[in-house]
């Protein structure tokens with residue numbers, strides 16, 4: 001029987017000098033891949049103050065500390081999804097989303113933030129939304145008005161006019177275009193500064209066509225290497241990390257050579273691209289789960305036949321190329337493109353990664369240690385270690401023996417507060 005002390009759910013940040021003590025049967029040390037017995041984690045004011053395991057001695061605990069005893073469960077760091085769209089909703093494919101007013105997307109995005117958090121994802125990077133909605137969601141979470149993970153917003157994704165990240169669904173008389181398009185290195189530098197000005201904490205750029213846009217081909221490069229380099233340089237100048245949407249082999253290699261930190265989708269990467277990624281230390285984020293959802297539910301949700309056809313052409317190859325990259329030991333991050341499939345199902349990708357050749361511990365590292373490094377946030381997230389946020393997910397068994405346990409967390413703690 002799991003004894004649980006329920007910590008009151010408050011929307012406010014924990015009061016000053018509030019101490020929470022979390023105990024469980026085992027802890028997965030994601031760095032070493034070892035399971036340690038009888039962990040005890042002390043969280044003070046939302047940050048981890050001490051971590052000990054069996055025979056590790058017992059730290060001083062204030063008498064009024066709250067207790068969260070997770071009984072027989074195994075704890076690991078709160079998970080990180082490097083590629084989500086909290087304001088997107090897979091239920092409204094194709095043109096069906098036009099039935100709603102603009103603010104609808106933010107309003108339902110607040111629910112998606114809560115679903116994501118309760119699924120064990122305590123940190124997400126939101127790689128594109130309209131109207132700076134991800135910046136607003138982050139602020140609402142931090143102010144305690146809505147439940148959600150730590151959000152790293154990119155605001156609008158940059159790209160070429162008419163490219164994947166532009167508005168591609170409407171005819172010219174609607175005069176609709178994304179405000180983050182740029183068609184020269186100088187224009188793109190300015191777009192970086194504009195996004196940062198309004199709250200972007202990382203910069204995303206679309207290097208190739210994509211699946212869910214019209215009149216773009218996933219395999220075809222859409223920005224020149226010098227344009228991608230301008231984005232990477234300008235973002236890095238402002239101390240921001242960069243992500244590139246890139247399906248095609250040429251766009252992938254151009255983005256890596258340009259110095260982009262994480263390459264997303266990576267569908268058609270070739271052997272040269274894998275070698276280049278390893279050599280340059282670029283992280284690869286293959287979204288290998290969502291194809292299952294799109295191919296079974298997409299048509300019902302209104303996704304246009306041309307987009308479903310593109311998904312068919314991309315999905316299988318992407319998984320085979322993921323297998324090759326995993327075998328080659330490329331650096332992997334956990335990027336799922338939640339919003340293409342329902343928010344809250346983020347953990348379903350672990351099983352696909354393992355099925356296509358990544359070990360369970362490396363799949364878990366992609367969503368913890370590797371993701372934290374790719375964010376430049378190792379001090380905050382991705383590990384149960386002193387100084388990091390008190391972000392913990394608990395599962396009912398050994399996740400190295402069965403990664404699908406991560407789809408059913410028995411507890412989720414963010415900043416020392418139990419949210420599930």
Ligand code: ARG
Nearest residue numbers: 210211212213287291314315
């Ligand atoms: N946002 C991406 C795009 O539209 C999603 C690709 C999904 N498909 C896939 N097999 N990963 O290009």
